Amino acid sequence: xxxxxxxxxxxxxxxxxxxxxxxxxxxxxxxxxxxxxxxxxxxxxxxxxxxxxxxxxxxxxxxxxxxxxxxxxxxxxxxxxxxxxxxxxxxxxxxxxxxxxxxxxxxxxxxxxxxxxxxxxxxxxxxxxxxxxxxxxxxxxxxxxxxxxxxxxxxxxxxxxxxxxxxxxxxxxxxxxxxxxxxxxxxxxxxxxxxxxxxxxxxxxxxxxxxxxxxxxxxxxxxxxxxxxxxxxxxxxxxxxxxxxxxxxxxxxxxxxxxxxxxxxxxxxxxxxxxxxxxxxxxxxxxxxxxxxxxxxxxxxxxxxxxxxxxxxxxxxxxxxxxxxxxxxxxxxx
Numbered sequence: 001x002x003x004x005x006x007x008x009x010x011x012x013x014x015x016x017x018x019x020x021x022x023x024x025x026x027x028x029x030x031x032x033x034x035x036x037x038x039x040x041x042x043x044x045x046x047x048x049x050x051x052x053x054x055x056x057x058x059x060x061x062x063x064x065x066x067x068x069x070x071x072x073x074x075x076x077x078x079x080x081x082x083x084x085x086x087x088x089x090x091x092x093x094x095x096x097x098x099x100x101x102x103x104x105x106x107x108x109x110x111x112x113x114x115x116x117x118x119x120x121x122x123x124x125x126x127x128x129x130x131x132x133x134x135x136x137x138x139x140x141x142x143x144x145x146x147x148x149x150x151x152x153x154x155x156x157x158x159x160x161x162x163x164x165x166x167x168x169x170x171x172x173x174x175x176x177x178x179x180x181x182x183x184x185x186x187x188x189x190x191x192x193x194x195x196x197x198x199x200x201x202x203x204x205x206x207x208x209x210x211x212x213x214x215x216x217x218x219x220x221x222x223x224x225x226x227x228x229x230x231x232x233x234x235x236x237x238x239x240x241x242x243x244x245x246x247x248x249x250x251x252x253x254x255x256x257x258x259x260x261x262x263x264x265x266x267x268x269x270x271x272x273x274x275x276x277x278x279x280x281x282x283x284x285x286x287x288x289x290x291x292x293x294x295x296x297x298x299x300x301x302x303x304x305x306x307x308x309x310x311x312x313x314x315x316x317x318x319x320x321x322x323x324x325x326x327x328x329x330x331x332x333x334x
Contacts, residue, residue: 002310004029006078012310014083016317020298022091022150023079023138027306032068035152036103039095041068042130046123048104056105057113080141087144094131096151096198097124097184098159102173110167114159120176124184128191135192149194150219151185157204182213189215197244201303207232210241217242221302222276223249234280237296245273246302248319252312262315266322267330273297273323274330293331299324 001009001024009024027034031050032041040048040055047065049058058065083090095103101114101123113119135147158164162175176184189196198210199219203226210218218236222245225233237243247269252262263269277293299320305313 001026001305002028002308002313006075007082010078010082012314013317014086016314017321019321020089020091021083021086022093023075025075025093025304025306027304029071031064033071035095035154036100037064037068038072039100039127039130040104041065041072042094042134043123043126044129044133046126051105051110054103054105056110057107057119059107076137076141079138083142083145085144086142088146089148090138090142090145091148091150091197092135092138093150093152093199094127094134096153096156097127097188098176098181099153099155100127102155102159102164105167112164112166112173114164114173114176115166117176120184124187128188131188132191132193135194147192147194148197149189149192150197150199151188151215152199153185154200154202156181156198156200157202157206160206160209161204178209178212182209185210185213185215189213197242199244201246201250204229205232207236211236211239215241217244219244219246219300221246222272223302230276230280234282237280237282240296243297244300245276245297247273247299247323248301248316250301250303250305250316251308262312263319266319267326269299269319269323270326270330273299274327293327297327299327 003009004026006024006026009026013021013024025038031037036055047058047061048055049062049064101120102112104113105111106113106116106119113123135149138147139145155164160175160181162172164173166173185198195216197217197219198215201221203224205218205220207218218241248263274293301316301320305316308316
């Protein structure tokens, strides 16, 4: 979410998404509130520090780690204050193990952790333990919540393709074995003991690998989905995975910045999702997976809203909710 006030962000989230709120993240607060640094605050016995380009392992905990932990603590306080009595599904997001391995540097070099299999194993184990504690903390603060865990993995396609650059930029880090990649996701998901979503707002989402890792849902940017990738999406739909469909731009279109319309009608967004479902060859009514498109798909922004204006972020969340409400109606229209 945009802004720097966690309490205000949580009020917006709960107001616009009363059926599936999430723990808001506010990267505008700076290092420690960003995707990698926020999750690094959860790591057990693996301290980190900032560098001119991001984050790296450190010899001991320092000011950067303390700041990251303080920001996360403030977010949890805001969650408890605004949603302590909430009952129902509540989503929390953390950076997944492979994006962490691609974006944190080793302590004694500028190479990504991904270049050292031993360091990857240590990172995964530490992250799994930290996520378990984090999810337990959320459950304690919001006792009525059914926690959903989202693993943010924007770098996962690059990791699997062996296209993550080395420190020099002249070479690429070899891709891990697919079974190893699956095991990394499974380890952190199993530790959380929660319904787990893998979010990947990048091209070429590895649907098959995510399913093989035992995840329960996939979140993607529909605008990046190519026609030749729809079969992969259809296969995980058939397998019963939930789909968090990023159907709304994460930032306002150019016309909106010039005072033009910000979003299409919610019915247009809902119709686009129904048309995709039909194109994949699936029934739109009850009977497919968990009950057709209305029962198996959640409509979301394409990615995080941190780069949007506060007004657009609120409008995008409301738009998703209204478009989802219209899905059954459009399905019945045929």
